[in-house]
Amino acid sequence: MKTRILIVDDDPPTREYLSLLLAADGHEVETASNATEALELARARPIQLLITDLYMPGTGGMDLLSHVRSERLPFGVIVVTGLGDHQVALAAMRAGADDFLTKPIEPERLIRRTRQTLDRRRLRDELEQLRQQLREDYSFLNMVSKNGRMRQIFDLIEQVGPLGSTVLIHGETGTGKELVAQAIHAASPRRDGPWKPVNCAALSDSLLESELFGHEKGAFTGADRRRSGRFEDAHGGTLFLDEIGDISPAMQAKLLRVLQSGTFERIGGTETIQVDVRIVAASNKRLDELVRQGAFRSDLYYRLRVVPIELPPLRERREDIPLLALHFLHKLAARSTPPVTEIDPDAMHALFSYDWPGNVRELENAIKAAVALADGTKIQRSNLPPTVAPRAEGLAAPGRRPAATPIDLDRPLPEVTDTFISRVERDYLAELLAMYKGNVARCARHSGLSRRCVTQKLQKYGLDRTRYKDGSASTVIEE
Numbered sequence: 001m002k003t004r005i006l007i008v009d010d011d012p013p014t015r016e017y018l019s020l021l022l023a024a025d026g027h028e029v030e031t032a033s034n035a036t037e038a039l040e041l042a043r044a045r046p047i048q049l050l051i052t053d054l055y056m057p058g059t060g061g062m063d064l065l066s067h068v069r070s071e072r073l074p075f076g077v078i079v080v081t082g083l084g085d086h087q088v089a090l091a092a093m094r095a096g097a098d099d100f101l102t103k104p105i106e107p108e109r110l111i112r113r114t115r116q117t118l119d120r121r122r123l124r125d126e127l128e129q130l131r132q133q134l135r136e137d138y139s140f141l142n143m144v145s146k147n148g149r150m151r152q153i154f155d156l157i158e159q160v161g162p163l164g165s166t167v168l169i170h171g172e173t174g175t176g177k178e179l180v181a182q183a184i185h186a187a188s189p190r191r192d193g194p195w196k197p198v199n200c201a202a203l204s205d206s207l208l209e210s211e212l213f214g215h216e217k218g219a220f221t222g223a224d225r226r227r228s229g230r231f232e233d234a235h236g237g238t239l240f241l242d243e244i245g246d247i248s249p250a251m252q253a254k255l256l257r258v259l260q261s262g263t264f265e266r267i268g269g270t271e272t273i274q275v276d277v278r279i280v281a282a283s284n285k286r287l288d289e290l291v292r293q294g295a296f297r298s299d300l301y302y303r304l305r306v307v308p309i310e311l312p313p314l315r316e317r318r319e320d321i322p323l324l325a326l327h328f329l330h331k332l333a334a335r336s337t338p339p340v341t342e343i344d345p346d347a348m349h350a351l352f353s354y355d356w357p358g359n360v361r362e363l364e365n366a367i368k369a370a371v372a373l374a375d376g377t378k379i380q381r382s383n384l385p386p387t388v389a390p391r392a393e394g395l396a397a398p399g400r401r402p403a404a405t406p407i408d409l410d411r412p413l414p415e416v417t418d419t420f421i422s423r424v425e426r427d428y429l430a431e432l433l434a435m436y437k438g439n440v441a442r443c444a445r446h447s448g449l450s451r452r453c454v455t456q457k458l459q460k461y462g463l464d465r466t467r468y469k470d471g472s473a474s475t476v477i478e479e
């Protein structure tokens with residue numbers, strides 16, 4: 001479907017020029033000569049982008065912009081400013097413009113920036129949709145996923161949850177094995193009974209045995225009183241045996257006996273105890289491999305894997321990354337002031353591109369860290385851990401940092417804060433100095449600023465124009 005773009009300018013030749021270029025790029029274009037007409041058109045039929053001149057007789061582009069944003073009209077806005085109108089452009093960005101274009105507008109720049117803004121808008125709309133769907137379609141007992149394999153697992157949990165069969169979950173670390181086990185418990189008639197998890201890898205053989213089966217008073221040194229084990233405690237509920245692949249052959253034999261008979265004795269005791277417990281086991285090691293290597297008993301393996309569940313790693317269900325990221329953001333939002341509720345598209349792109357060896361847990365931790373670092377209500381790429389979003393390359397000499405150059409002077413400003421403005425302005429001036437080899441007059445002419453203003457700003461940012469004379473300082477700015 002073609003995108004509809006509305007161009008607002010009081011100057012007929014400009015309207016004509018912009019319309020021809022954008023129509024040639026495959027967009028459907030409408031034009032308006034003033035803000036009132038533009039608002040009527042935008043309300044009458046949906047548009048995806050509004051490109052408006054800022055200076056028009058009557059209601060100007062800035063007022064049009066604030067109408068659009070206060071009415072929450074769902075389209076992108078690019079404002080057109082005069083050469084050197086950086087302050088005005090920044091004010092428009094603050095008021096909700098997606099980008100600005102400086103006159104005179106070259107065709108190639110118009111097309112590129114229009115496409116960029118449309119892409120960003122599309123991404124933002126998709127995120128908004130995701131947010132909605134997150135609440136409606138994609139959650140299941142504390143889990144979220146839109147991935148086909150995961151949805152099949154959710155269906156399976158619904159089916160086998162009520163049956164009481166033993167379940168064996170396999171998945172890499174952090175893929176959600178415990179959450180799935182909890183969901184099985186929650187989907188069963190035992191949901192009001194006890195839920196008892198045991199991490200089998202964390203305990204030595206003797207401690208694990210006592211943890212699972214309990215002990216009598218005096219059974220071993222330090223057993224000064226009788227203690228019930230997890231099997232007993234889980235009576236009427238679910239026992240979750242995590243990292244089952246790590247238990248020793250001796251423990252495997254003991255466990256098998258309990259699973260076969262449904263009975264056991266406490267350590268040091270003679271009383272046979274019978275319990276009604278559902279077993280859910282999990283491992284990040286492949287038990288079938290361990291069986292093949294002779295490290296895990298096959299009879300125990302088959303007893304455990306009555307219902308096997310294979311959890312896919314996050315990199316094989318990338319469509320879940322934005323969904324999970326927003327899910328964790330919502331969970332954390334209440335804890336931060338102001339609440340961090342958004343993820344910048346660049347940051348989302350980094351999340352989406354990373355391989356997540358630590359799976360969902362690593363993603364959750366990355367979002368937690370980013371929320372703690374976020375300045376404002378949005379997570380930026382720079383707030384993410386460096387493993388996820390590597391910092392800009394650069395083998396800068398000590399005390400120096402690579403400039404953000406070569407900066408693209410046509411790039412839309414992603415986030416408008418005072419520090420950001422200063423950084424952009426400094427990088428912009430450094431880029432100009434490099435381009436014009438330190439010639440202030442030419443920098444002034446290019447930027448539309450007065451020479452005095454350029455000189456003042458160079459002083460403010462500690463930029464020494466003489467260092468750019470021979471062209472060698474083009475990539476380094478003194479900190």
Ligand SMILES: Nc1ncnc2c1ncn2[C@@H]1O[C@H](COP(=O)(O)OP(=O)(O)OP(=O)(O)O)[C@@H](O)[C@H]1O
Pocket residue numbers: 142143144145171172173174175176177178179180242284324327360361364
């Ligand atoms: N589909 C999901 N939706 C929402 N949260 C999830 C999902 N999967 C995992 N999580 C969250 O990710 C974290 C790790 O999940 P969990 O502890 O269940 O993984 P695990 O596979 O048991 O990890 P380990 O292998 O280290 O024992 C938890 O905080 C969990 O709540």
